[in-house]
Amino acid sequence: MALVTVFLTGFPGFLGSALIDRLLDRDRRVACLVQPKYREDAERRAAELVGDERGDDPADDRKDRIDLYEGDITEPDLGLDAADRDRLQDAVEEVFHLAAVYDLGVSRSVGEAVNVRGTEHVLDFAESIGDLRRFQYVSTCYVSGRHDGVFAESDLDVGQTFNNHYEATKFEAEVAVQARMDEGLPTTIYRPAIVVGDSRTGETEKYDGPYYLVHFLLEQPGFAALPRTPGADDCEVNVVPREYVVDAIDHLSALSRSEGEVYQLCDPNPPTVAEMTAAFAEATDTRVLSVPAPKGPTKRALSLGPVRRWTGIEPAVIDYFDHPTRYVGATARKHLAGSGIEPPPFGSYVETLVEFVREHPEIGSDARV
Incomplete structure (x- = not known):
């Protein structure tokens, strides 16, 4: 055949x-x-x-x-x-x-x-x-x-x-x-x-989206200040x-x-921005201070060369801190139904994702073009 x-x-x-x-x-x-x-x-x-x-x-x-x-x-x-x-x-x-x-x-x-x-x-x-x-x-x-x-x-x-x-x-x-x-x-x-x-191994090809936050937290000495834009308690990631x-x-x-x-x-059942931030903070053993900040100035600050190099965060990510869509x-x-295929809860594999980032610092954020 x-x-x-x-x-x-x-x-x-x-x-x-x-x-x-x-x-x-x-x-x-x-x-x-x-x-x-x-x-x-x-x-x-x-x-x-x-x-x-x-x-x-x-x-x-x-x-x-x-x-x-x-x-x-x-x-x-x-x-x-x-x-x-x-x-x-x-x-x-x-x-x-x-x-x-x-x-x-x-x-x-x-x-x-x-x-x-x-x-x-x-x-x-x-x-x-x-x-x-x-x-x-x-x-x-x-x-x-x-x-x-x-x-x-x-x-x-x-x-x-x-x-x-x-x-x-x-x-x-x-x-x-x-x-x-x-x-x-x-x-x-x-x-x-x-x-x-992968939720079982953490394997990924590049670090973008939520990984910008993971990478930033891992680079801090156990403490990090993060902007908290309006909507972080309600908007889902x-x-x-x-x-x-x-x-x-x-x-x-x-x-x-x-x-x-x-x-x-x-x-x-996705986490909110605040819940995801808290989960990554715990997994990276980082104490996070949330600083209220409007979105516009935060994006502009991240676009500045020195700030971008320090944080490694793509400014476009900030738009998802108040993303209004469910x-x-x-x-x-x-x-x-009946296949056994369903997404695991985010909290069940967040530590696996973070551990993979710890063990593979050589991976970058560049997309294939």
Whole structure:
């Protein structure tokens, strides 16, 4: 029986690498679009996924089931040469589009090129496939922008404003995906909340989002003063660990009833900003003094070179200290029921995240672009 060939963008990235592991377990052949500058990283990661060091039964042979194709989603035809494009159009039956710029400080031009036009190019490729089973697209809960209130899976354009170009361009990308879905492209959309490291090991690819706070606290001599913007006691920070997101996508993507659905992969009981700060303070053994401070001056101060170098905190993070949106994922919970797949409580793995940061100071905050 011929293996189903899956085309995947976003390898060797954080989520893409973990998802390929699951697809191989489902006896899939995976064709990865890889930027030339990441070719070496992709080859190394692919070798780890199929290598003998995994200790698997020899009968479970993954070798020769990961194929790397050099290209770039920002280019027409994904930057593939004609022979590769034709080969893939004939072989591929399912597309997983994960590639994006996950960076709160991304410029408008880069966000448009990668998140918007890149997604349109992958959509064009998917539509060129003669027998496409499904277009699996990874969006983000933060297409919500600064929506004041509950944002559900059925919501998209609710007249929201946006914190940054990352949110705005991911929103525009999902608008394009939903338009093609409405025109008949068989599609499933996944909106993860803020993805942090594995809850069991702490493993992550880069330190951004909540990690800016962790890193800052670890650099202090047991005491730190932190700005406390209005709303910290009420505004939620919705984070989920990597394995939950990957497990959920793996499970949901295999369901026939997931076609046409939007799934928000979020924590149903997220901590508030104040609760998350307290949890990180305890895990880093740091006494924190909360200093009331308005958001605007705090962001401007963090934008100053000396302050930015001292704190290491991206100014855009401050917008999430008073983020007014709450996320619900009723359809995701319904379709995951009985699978055992659910996000663990943040408090159950916060120490694991912090310990990983302690042990891996070499990891940075730069996004793959």
